[in-house]
Amino acid sequence: MTASSGPILVVDDDPDIRELLELVLAMRGYDVLSARDGADALEKLESGPRPALVLLDLMLPHVDGYQVVRAMKSNPALAPIPVVIVSGDQAARDKARKGGADACLLKPVELEELVRVVRDLVPAQAAS
Amino acid sequence: MRAGAEPVSGDSARDAWGVVVVGADGVIQLAQGPALAALRLADLEGRRAASLPPTFAALVAVALDGTRATASVVVDDRTVQIAAEPSAGGALVLLLAPPDPAALATRQVQLLLQQVPAMVWATDADQRVTHVLGKLPRVLVVDPATMIGVEADQYLREHGAASVAEAQGRAIARREEQLLRLELIGRSLEVAIEPLIDAGGAVVGCVGAAIDVTPLLSADRARAASEARLAEAQKLAHVGSFEWDVPVDRVLWSDEMFRIHGIGREGFDRRYASVRRLVHPDDLAMLDQRVRECLKDKVPLRAEYRIIRPDGATRTLEARADVVTDASGEVVRVAGTLWDETELAETRRARDRTHSLLAATLEATADGILVVDRDAKVVAHNARFVSIWRIPAALIESGDDDALLAYVREQLVDPDAFMRGVRDLYEHPEAESRDHLRFVDGRVVERISKPQRLDGEIVGRVWSFHDVTEREHLLGRTELLAEASRLLTSLEAEGALEALAQIVVGRFASACAVDILDAGGPRRLTEISDEPRHEPVQSGRAALCGRTVAEAVDGWSRISVPLAVRGEVLGALHLRKRGAYELAEVELAEELGRRAGLAVQNARLYATAREALHAREELLAIAAHEIRGPITSLHLAVQSLRAESLPERVRTRLYDIIEREDRRLARFVDELLDIGALSAGSLELTREEVSLANVVHRVVANADAEIRHGGSAVDVLTDDAAVGSWDPYRLQQVIENLLSNALKFGAGAPIEIRVRSEDSRAILSVSDHGIGIPGELHERIFQPFERGRISSRHYGGLGLGLHISRAIIEGLGGDIRVESAPGEGATFTVSLPKEAP
Numbered sequence: 001m002t003a004s005s006g007p008i009l010v011v012d013d014d015p016d017i018r019e020l021l022e023l024v025l026a027m028r029g030y031d032v033l034s035a036r037d038g039a040d041a042l043e044k045l046e047s048g049p050r051p052a053l054v055l056l057d058l059m060l061p062h063v064d065g066y067q068v069v070r071a072m073k074s075n076p077a078l079a080p081i082p083v084v085i086v087s088g089d090q091a092a093r094d095k096a097r098k099g100g101a102d103a104c105l106l107k108p109v110e111l112e113e114l115v116r117v118v119r120d121l122v123p124a125q126a127a128s
Numbered sequence: 129m130r131a132g133a134e135p136v137s138g139d140s141a142r143d144a145w146g147v148v149v150v151g152a153d154g155v156i157q158l159a160q161g162p163a164l165a166a167l168r169l170a171d172l173e174g175r176r177a178a179s180l181p182p183t184f185a186a187l188v189a190v191a192l193d194g195t196r197a198t199a200s201v202v203v204d205d206r207t208v209q210i211a212a213e214p215s216a217g218g219a220l221v222l223l224l225a226p227p228d229p230a231a232l233a234t235r236q237v238q239l240l241l242q243q244v245p246a247m248v249w250a251t252d253a254d255q256r257v258t259h260v261l262g263k264l265p266r267v268l269v270v271d272p273a274t275m276i277g278v279e280a281d282q283y284l285r286e287h288g289a290a291s292v293a294e295a296q297g298r299a300i301a302r303r304e305e306q307l308l309r310l311e312l313i314g315r316s317l318e319v320a321i322e323p324l325i326d327a328g329g330a331v332v333g334c335v336g337a338a339i340d341v342t343p344l345l346s347a348d349r350a351r352a353a354s355e356a357r358l359a360e361a362q363k364l365a366h367v368g369s370f371e372w373d374v375p376v377d378r379v380l381w382s383d384e385m386f387r388i389h390g391i392g393r394e395g396f397d398r399r400y401a402s403v404r405r406l407v408h409p410d411d412l413a414m415l416d417q418r419v420r421e422c423l424k425d426k427v428p429l430r431a432e433y434r435i436i437r438p439d440g441a442t443r444t445l446e447a448r449a450d451v452v453t454d455a456s457g458e459v460v461r462v463a464g465t466l467w468d469e470t471e472l473a474e475t476r477r478a479r480d481r482t483h484s485l486l487a488a489t490l491e492a493t494a495d496g497i498l499v500v501d502r503d504a505k506v507v508a509h510n511a512r513f514v515s516i517w518r519i520p521a522a523l524i525e526s527g528d529d530d531a532l533l534a535y536v537r538e539q540l541v542d543p544d545a546f547m548r549g550v551r552d553l554y555e556h557p558e559a560e561s562r563d564h565l566r567f568v569d570g571r572v573v574e575r576i577s578k579p580q581r582l583d584g585e586i587v588g589r590v591w592s593f594h595d596v597t598e599r600e601h602l603l604g605r606t607e608l609l610a611e612a613s614r615l616l617t618s619l620e621a622e623g624a625l626e627a628l629a630q631i632v633v634g635r636f637a638s639a640c641a642v643d644i645l646d647a648g649g650p651r652r653l654t655e656i657s658d659e660p661r662h663e664p665v666q667s668g669r670a671a672l673c674g675r676t677v678a679e680a681v682d683g684w685s686r687i688s689v690p691l692a693v694r695g696e697v698l699g700a701l702h703l704r705k706r707g708a709y710e711l712a713e714v715e716l717a718e719e720l721g722r723r724a725g726l727a728v729q730n731a732r733l734y735a736t737a738r739e740a741l742h743a744r745e746e747l748l749a750i751a752a753h754e755i756r757g758p759i760t761s762l763h764l765a766v767q768s769l770r771a772e773s774l775p776e777r778v779r780t781r782l783y784d785i786i787e788r789e790d791r792r793l794a795r796f797v798d799e800l801l802d803i804g805a806l807s808a809g810s811l812e813l814t815r816e817e818v819s820l821a822n823v824v825h826r827v828v829a830n831a832d833a834e835i836r837h838g839g840s841a842v843d844v845l846t847d848d849a850a851v852g853s854w855d856p857y858r859l860q861q862v863i864e865n866l867l868s869n870a871l872k873f874g875a876g877a878p879i880e881i882r883v884r885s886e887d888s889r890a891i892l893s894v895s896d897h898g899i900g901i902p903g904e905l906h907e908r909i910f911q912p913f914e915r916g917r918i919s920s921r922h923y924g925g926l927g928l929g930l931h932i933s934r935a936i937i938e939g940l941g942g943d944i945r946v947e948s949a950p951g952e953g954a955t956f957t958v959s960l961p962k963e964a965p
Contacts, residue, residue, distance in 0.1 A: 016761045016785055016792075023778060024768055059753070088756040108760040111767035 006052035007031035008122065011041040011068065012086070013060050021055060028115060030122070038063025042071055045078055052122045058087040058096060065092075066099060073100040082121045086114075144208075146223030149215075150177045150188050163223040167203055177219075184221075187212040191219035245340065250324065252333040255280045255296065264340055268312065288312060292319055292336070299323045299334050315342040359383050367467040370449070372400060374423070374459050379403060388445065388468045390437035408434035408442060423459050426451050432469075444473035496593035499580065504554060505529055507588060516573060516593050541566040553577060557586045564596070572600040605716045608635055609723075616723050621731030622653055625699075625724060629656040632720070636713070637703035641665035642691075644699040644728065645672060653699070671700035676721075678714045685709040689721035693729045740807070743912065747803065747928075755796055758789035765789070784833065791834075795868075798861075799928045803912060806935050813855040813939045815964055820890050821846030821883050823856060827863045828881070831871075838871035840896070841878045849885035850892075852962035858936045862944075863892070865929040866956050870896035877953065889942075890960045897953035906946050910934045941965035 008030050010021045018034040025032045033051060035041035037060045045051070054072070058065030065085065072078040085096045088107040097104055103117050146161030146169075159172035169180070177188040183199055190197040191212035198211045208225040226232075238261075241248060247264035251257055257280050260272035275283065284293035295306040299321040310317040321336040359382060362368055368385030372378070379398045386393060389406055396402060407415055411433035422429040429449040434442050449464025490497055496513030500506055506529055514524060517536050524532070533550075537543040546565065553561055558579050565573045574596045580588040611631055618624040622644070629640040639657035643650045650672055655665055668677040668688025674697045677688040685708050691699035701721050703709075709717075765782045768774070774782075805811045824846055828835070835842050870879045877897035884891050901909060912931040930944075937944045941961045948954035 014757045014761070016788060017757060017764075019781070020761050020764045020768075020785055023781060024764060027768075027771075027778065088753055088760075107756045108763040111764055114764075 005031075006050045007033045008118065009041065009044060009051035009054045010034040011036075011038070011054065011060065011065070012057040013037055014057075017057075024111065024114070025118065028118075030118070037061050038065065038068045041068050045072065045081075050077075051081060053118060054081055054083045055118075056083055056085055056096075056101070058085060058089065058092045066096060069096055069099045069101055084117055084121065144223075144225035146225070148172065148177075148188075148221040148223070149218065150192065150221065151218040152192065153218075154178060154188070154192065157218070161223060163208060163225040166206060166225040167201070167208055167223070184210065188219055188221060191221070247338045248335070249275070249280070250333060250335045251280045251296070253300075253331060255300070255333075257283070258333065264317075264338060267315070267340065292321070292338075295319065295321050296334055296336065300331050303331060310338070315340050316345045317341065363387070365467065367465050369463075369465050371461060371463040372449075373461055385466065388443070388466065389435060390439055390441070406435045406437075408436055410434070419462075422449070422451060422462065426453060426457075426459060429462060429464065432473075443468050443470040445469065494594065498591040498593070499588060500529075500591070501588040502557065502586070506532065513593060516595060539567050539569070541568055553589070557589070564600075565593075571595060571597045573597070601710075601712070604635065605712065608632070609716065609719060612720055613723055616727035618727070619731050619734045621728045624727055624731075626654045626656075628720070628724060629654050632656075632703065633658050636705075636716070637687075638705045639665050639703070641667070641702045642699060642724070643667055643672065643702070644691075645697060650700070665702050665704060667700060668702060671702070671721075672697060676714065676718055678709060678717075680708060683707070687714055687717045689717045691721050691725035691728055693722075693725045696729075698725050698728045698732075747800075747912070751796065751800055755793065758792045758796075761785055761789045762793075784837070787833065788837070799932060802861075802932045803928050806932065811935060811939060813858055813936065815853045816856060818852060818854045818856045818859060819848065820850040820852070820854075820859070820892060820960075821848050823860050824863055824881055824883055824892070827860055827867060831864065831867055834868070834871060838874065839876040840871055840874040842867070842881065843878060844881045844883075846881075846883035847885045850883050850890035851885075852890055852960055853964050854940050854960060855936070859940075862933040862936050862958065863894075865933045866894040866958075869929065869956075870894050870898070870954075873900075873954070874898040888962055890962060892958040892960075893955055895953060895955040900950040900952045901946065901948040901954050902950050906948065909946070910944075 008025055010018055010025070010032055011034070012018050012021070013036055015036070018036070022032045022034060033044060033048060035044050039062050041054070041056070041060075042063065045054075054068075056065050056068055060068075065087070069083055069085075072081060072083060082102040083100070085093050085101045085104040086107060086109060087093050087096070087104070090106065093101075093104040093106065102121065105114060105117060144161070144163040144166050146163030146167070147158065148156060148164075149158040151157050154177050156172045156175050156177055159169070164170065164172065167181075167184075172180075177192075178185045180188070181201075183201055187197045187199055187210055191214050194214045196211070196213045198209065201208045201210060206225055208223060210221060210223055212219055212221045214220075241261035242263070244262045245264065247260070247262040247268070249257055249261070250259040257275045257278050260275045265272045265275070270287075280296060281293045284290065284296070289310060289312060291308055291310055295308050298304075299306045300323050303323050303325065305323075306319075306321045308319050310319055317338045318341045319336065319338045321334055323331050324333040324335055326332045358369075362382055362384035366384065366388060368388050369382045370385055371380040373380075377399050379400055379402075381396070381398075386396070391406075404412065404415075415431055415433045418429055418431045421427060428451065429447060432444065432446045434444050436442050445466055446469050447464060447466040449462050451459055452461040452463065454460045490508075490510045491512075493510065493512065496516040497508070497510045498506065498513050499508040506527070509524070513519075517539065519532065519535060523535060537546060540546050549561070549563065553559055560579070561575070561577045563575055565575050567573065572595075574594045575591065576594075577589055577591045579586045580590050608631065612628055615624045615627045615631070625642045625644075629642055632640045633656045638659045639655070639662070641655040642653045644653045645651075650667065652667075657665070666686075668686075670677045671688035671690045674690045674692055674695065676690070677686070679686055683706060684704055685706075686702070686704040687709055688700055688702045690697045691701060701717065701724060703717055765785045769779070769782055802811065824844060828842055828844055867879070867881070874896035875898040879897075880893075880895045882891075882893045882895075910930050912928050934944050937958055937960065941964065942959050944956060944958045946954055946956050
């Protein structure tokens with residue numbers, strides 16, 4: 001069942017990537033929330049609106065991507081939220097996949113692929 | 129009264145005798161004997177004695193008176209001796225008329241001549257035999273009587289003595305003596321014939337004498353043969369015989385004597401002085417002494433002396449002679465033999481020399497030698513043997529082999545093994561052996577034995593001992609060094625040093641400790657000991673300063689050596705043991721220290737290299753990782769730009785992003801290149817006159833976009849006096865780095881940049897009020913990166929910026945430091961000298 005119209009949570013410590021992903025997704029009508037590390041992400045998951053999708057970089061300071069996935073999957077409230085791993089490390093992606101991530105994207109990400117994966121997991125909302 | 133010549137046959141019948149007895153009345157009662165006739169006395173009986181010739185009558189009268197009386201009367205050239213004696217009833221008169229001397233003489237001569245063992249004959253002028261005398265005719269089976277009156281010449285020729293006949297003829301004719309030798313019926317006769325010449329000078333006949341010299345000749349021949357044999361024997365044996373007639377000083381020599389002395393008979397004057405002249409000057413005194421003793425004490429002479437022959441050759445002679453004394457005990461002769469024993473003497477000398485050489489060799493050898501017979505009795509030894517075993521003189525002289533063996537045994541570490549070995553060998557006389565004996569006092573002696581053979585038979589055993597202590601010690605040291613080197617090739621230095629200490633203890637020391645010099649000071653790495661009571665091993669302070677310490681205190685010896693490489697001290701090695709360390713051992717310890725130091729340094733270098741390699745790998749990993757970020761952004765941005773309808777605002781933002789990423793990538797590349805240059809030590813800094821204020825302004829202007837993006841307001845305050853000799857491009861790089869960090873971590877809060885000038889220095893500070901940096905990271909942020917850096921990333925950089933910045937500033941002679949606390953922002957301050965240092 002789809003996660004209705006929640007925002008997409010973008011988690012990446014690189015501000016430029018956050019900005020780009022925001023741009024790209026906003027252009028396609030998605031609301032975007034961003035977090036700069038795992039702790040920030042988990043905080044926003046707890047307190048903020050329930051995201052429809054989490055785009056997660058693995059290499060994060062303080063609390064890394066794996067921990068975020070584990071935390072989400074062990075939290076019944078968060079478990080159903082789809083998680084897409086966006087990372088440069090193939091081995092790390094496989095590990096995260098086993099941990100419960102729904103999809104993986106290898107950096108540098110192809111725009112078309114990113115869009116496709118997102119659309120699959122979160123049907124487009126209002127087009128802009 | 130005796131007759132002048134005693135007749136050989138005692139024919140005293142020729143003596144005349146008479147007896148007259150006179151009564152007391154003076155009347156001759158009896159008168160008998162031929163002497164009376166000689167006295168022309170006859171018919172005496174009945175006559176009165178007084179009527180006799182006066183002498184006779186007087187004698188009788190005296191005798192009748194009672195007194196004996198004698199007298200001699202000469203009658204007709206004959207002497208009659210009268211002796212008148214009183215007798216009972218008168219007188220007794222004895223008469224003795226010796227025979228006619230001339231007749232007696234003739235008769236005596238005739239008797240003598242008859243006994244002559246020869247033949248004497250005489251002939252008259254006509255050569256008729258007148259006399260034949262002697263025993264020889266009977267031997268020649270000739271009856272002398274038949275020869276008288278015979279014509280000698282004819283007779284002689286008929287009887288095979290023609291030569292005598294001729295000689296007779298010659299003697300008479302020439303009036304001179306003839307001598308000849310004649311062989312007759314197997315006998316040799318010496319014949320001499322002389323003419324008989326009367327007072328008037330006429331030849332009246334001849335006299336001949338023939339002597340049978342046959343026995344003489346054969347004796348002569350025998351003697352000659354014997355002498356020849358003796359001479360031959362002397363010649364063969366080179367033995368000469370001599371006789372010295374001392375009173376007249378005449379020396380007689382056999383032929384061999386001349387040959388021995390190399391002189392001829394002609395030159396020899398037969399005086400003792402001449403003999404002396406041939407003697408070697410060095411031996412003369414000795415010989416004279418012997419001869420003196422011989423003559424004085426009448427003892428046999430024995431002397432060995434040299435002579436110098438006329439040809440210059442020196443010969444050695446041995447003389448033995450006996451002394452012959454006369455009735456009064458005076459020396460009359462010294463006679464003996466002498467032989468040339470030059471060859472013998474030389475052989476003896478050579479043998480003695482060989483013997484001495486052998487003995488000297490035995491003494492000169494560096495080995496101790498002991499020779500025993502098959503019953504294990506000591507036969508010979510040399511001084512070195514005695515000194516190796518330290519045997520007291522008394523023990524060696526005692527000849528007590530068992531005591532010797534016991535004394536020797538006690539000096540060894542394992543006496544039982546020694547005794548077993550000795551017994552073993554005596555049971556196998558033909559075996560050879562070679563082993564090492566370890567002495568309680570630490571010496572090591574190599575012992576080799578072999579059977580001693582004479583003519584193929586084993587007669588004993590020869591033991592040789594060689595002190596190999598030095599060699600064993602050297603071997604031990606070399607082995608230790610080799611093993612130590614093997615251990616020290618390990619790159620795991622601390623483990624290797626521990627293993628080194630293990631092999632050192634027991635072989636080289638009773639306790640060993642190793643100190644390592646770390647950044648924090650000396651650290652005791654390991655301490656090994658096999659002493660019964662362990663006391664800590666002290667550190668030698670001097671060793672840690674690079675000096676070797678070797679000392680002996682209270683019976684302990686200690687060595688401390690530095691672990692050093694090219695003067696840099698990395699630690700120290702300490703050893704100790706009871707007793708003394710030799711210089712060679714101190715040098716060994718120093719060598720171990722050098723090799724251990726090398727091992728430590730190698731391990732460090734290896735660790736450093738591995739770390740550097742690790743760091744490089746990490747850098748590459750991080751670089752690859754970090755670059756992925758900008759590339760991801762670029763990729764997405766460029767792909768987004770391709771969209772046909774793009775709001776201008778979005779397009780602008782995309783371009784901004786692209787530009788930003790582009791710069792980031794460019795900076796990554798620069799940092800990578802810089803870090804490469806830094807590690808290669810080839811970061812070059814130029815120097816020109818630079819205004820720090822200008823550079824700051826330029827940087828701020830260039831970073832306009834970044835500044836706006838970062839959200840922080842940048843406030844700049846500069847001093848134009850801050851001018852120095854610096855590298856403008858690198859300085860710009862540093863300021864860009866500091867600004868970039870401030871923007872990154874500034875959290876949007878204001879950033880202040882200040883430039884001020886001091887006398888000789890320029891000061892730059894960049895302050896932000898962002899998240900701050902914890903104290904423990906203040907130094908780490910200037911490191912290129914360390915392990916686990918990923919967990920504290922620098923937000924989109926390689927994390928090399930500060931490291932490179934510091935390298936640049938320090939290269940310009942300045943320094944860079946940070947003041948910061950979490951939550952209170954950070955201020956980076958750069959201080960640069962205006963002039964190049």
